[in-house]
Amino acid sequence: MEYPALVPGLLRRRYKRFLADVELADGSLVVAHCPNTGSMRAVNVPGCRVWLSPSDNPKRKLDWTWELIELPQPDGTAALASVQTGRANAIVEEALRNGVVEELHGYTELRREVKVAGGRLDFRLDRANAPSAFVEVKQVTLKESDGHGYFPDAVSERGRRHLESLAALADQGLRAVLLFCVAHTGIPDVAPAAHLDSAYAHTLRAVAECGVEVLAYGCQVECVNGIPQAIRLARHLPVSLTRQANIARTID
Structure with a gap:
């Protein structure tokens, strides 16, 4: 499954189940849709790099969707996890x-x-x-x-x-x-x-x-x-x- 063009950022917080504050590379803070109603145990980690998909749909309330998060592993590498x-x-x-x-x-x-x-x-x-x-x-x-x-x-x-x-x-x-x-x-x-x-x-x-x-x-x-x-x-x-x-x- 192909992704649209993804944009990186840093996760600041997830709240109200469906919302996430993400800091983009230019320092701006955007609110992204969090398409995951679960607890997100172990994948809701503020400070980690995340990847967002943009939307130009005028009917949407939010312009961004949280797709992936990079999680540090014990061996020093990073794993990618889909939150979508x-x-x-x-x-x-x-x-x-x-x-x-x-x-x-x-x-x-x-x-x-x-x-x-x-x-x-x-x-x-x-x-x-x-x-x-x-x-x-x-x-x-x-x-x-x-x-x-x-x-x-x-x-x-x-x-x-x-x-x-x-x-x-x-x-x-x-x-x-x-x-x-x-x-x-x-x-x-x-x-x-x-x-x-x-x-x-x-x-x-x-x-x-x-x-x-x-x-x-x-x-x-x-x-x-x-x-x-x-x-x-x-x-x-x-x-x-x-x-x-x-x-x-x-x-x-």
Whole structure:
């Protein structure tokens, strides 16, 4: 998925869920739309470099959208993480159509936002003489201090309901797939965040035992002269359904 021309800045603060103050290179302060309603745990880091996409749409209230953040890693490098949750499905759809997700290669039809019992799922894939495959996409950007990736980054009742919908489809003999789109280039693997949402972790383990396939693929951000140009699903990542986060407890 190609980006529009991105502009760098420094994150000053995120507030009211949908707003972020960003300082541009000329010292001016702009308010950018934050297209992420989640907690943004570990990717809301003031002082880090961020990348904004501009808009010339006169109907928009804000001229900027926060797309990416650069996060320092323990080895001295920087990882790029997408905070634009709305792009995850487009990234995955491109990968499905290009055969990047090996486990879902060979389907000839793709439908978006399909109705199922209990709600909607992101994709339905079909091909001749094979059961349909239903795919729910979840974007992962939470990298905890133990170096591993986790989902969700806060309690997600909606996410748990999606798991139940997938399990119902698996019971009918259909393929049901949870696909973690890991939109953080520093995350090496994924596990359920039992330390943040124990109910989700328990449900994920249960539906996996009932036939729901759990996959994770990592994103690659393509840059030219240090400027992000595109983001694509690029590599298979391992999933552990039993790993517990090994992080220091904090008191809120």
